[in-house]
Amino acid sequence: MKQHVPPVDQIERILQGNKAHARRTLEADPEFFKGYADKQRPGVLWIGCADSRVPETTISDSKPGEIFVHRNIANVVNTDEVGANSVLDFAVGNVKVQKIVVCGHTNCGGAAAALGDANLGPNLNKWIEPLRELRKSHQGELDKLKTDYLRGLRVVELNVQRSVKNVKANATVQQAMKGRGLTVHGFVYDIPTGELRALDTAE
Amino acid sequence: MDSPTIQPIPRYLQQSHERIFENNRKWVASKREADPAFFEKLSAGQTPEYLYIGCSDSRVPANEIMGLDAGEVFVHRNIANLVPNTDLNVMSVINYAVRHLHVKHIVVCGHYNCGGVKAALTPADMGILNPWLRNIRDVYRLHEKELDGIEDKDAKYNRLIELNTIESCRNIMKTAAVQQSYQKNQYPIVHGWVFDLHDGLLKDLKFDFEETLEGIMKIYQLE
DSSP states (O other): OOOOOOHHHHHHHHHHHHHHHHHHHHHHOTTTTTTTTTOOOOSEEEEEEOOTTOOHHHHTTOOTTSEEEEEEGGGOOOTTOHHHHHHHHIIIIISOOSEEEEEEETTOHHHHHHTSOOOOOHHHHHHTHHHHHHHHHTHHHHHTSSSHHHHHHHHHHHHHHHHHHHHHTSHHHHHHHHHHOOEEEEEEEETTTTEEEEEOOOO | OOOTTSOOOOHHHHHHHHHHHHHHHHHHHHHHHHOTTHHHHHHTOOOOSEEEEEEOOTTOOHHHHHTOOTTSEEEEEEGGGOOOTTOHHHHHHHHIIIIISOOSEEEEEEESSOHHHHHHTSOOOOTTHHHHHHHHHHHHHHTHHHHHTOOSHHHHHHHHHHHHHHHHHHHHHTSHHHHHHHHHHSOOEEEEEEEETTTTEEEEOOOOHHHHHHHHHHHHOOO
């Protein structure tokens, strides 16, 4: 258990950080906030992990306004879940993004937990069930890998492919793929090097 | 993938895709220069102090607006920063952040000019978004008298954005994970903020966490 830290300073730090961010933004471009509130025009929808080490805008050195974002535990997309599908519908049907990226990452706690069957409570058990299913259906392949790190990484890759497939099952996404050339991509972010790599997600 | 109905990807789109990788390499180089052990430290694990629940809107990137680096904040973003009580997606995030990462603060961050809240104020059939946006209409119903009393359309819209943010904070406090952790450790503390796209500044809605929790416990106590 971590030690209790007086909470006020941590919040003050963010509010100061925010002021500094607003100031720097204006210094770099005095016109930045002009029209900013009127409309967003991001080119990409990013579906990533909630993990603190994978902040999409930071790691892709993007600017505010460029990436529409959904982040959850282990970047899971299910066809029957309202939250993620609402994001897909809004991002594709309303905001009109041109690309969708599903990004997994090495050292993923969700994938590591999916290598075993420890009871994480009803909530998390249910949420990572798809990853555990992937582990079971690829057991032979995983057994050949030497370390849990590599087995976890393979589950991450399989899970990205699964999520990409489920993204493409969304009707609004399908329509935009046919009608205006929307594309869906799978990435894996490598925490030890900080680098992104594209997965082959074509079927 | 090679279906004849799919149009070829315009060149500028291909470029925007490549740019992500190019920018990523630039970011790695700058991080390594500032701290050669930066990625090594991150590989060892994450110990964020904060969970941030915000909107998917591209103009409100969590780390940037809070001035926090990679590794400092656990992030969930959905349409209109909602915390529906039966949404397994957000509930899994809260559960993991509180029980496994032991975050000290949970921030719900709404923002003015929220397209999701605007859509909920619009009489239109939005398909699968209907049940999601209905949560916002329910917030309106909870505060019907106050909101109906606001004449100015923009002021009404802004106030609903604030009330929707506070409602998400309240829903977080209704979870067993938060109630039990707070009882035992006096954290996490839940905060409600709104980001203003006109100046890039965060506004603290400043509700009293302890008082709100006490009110919630009267009916929703789970521990």
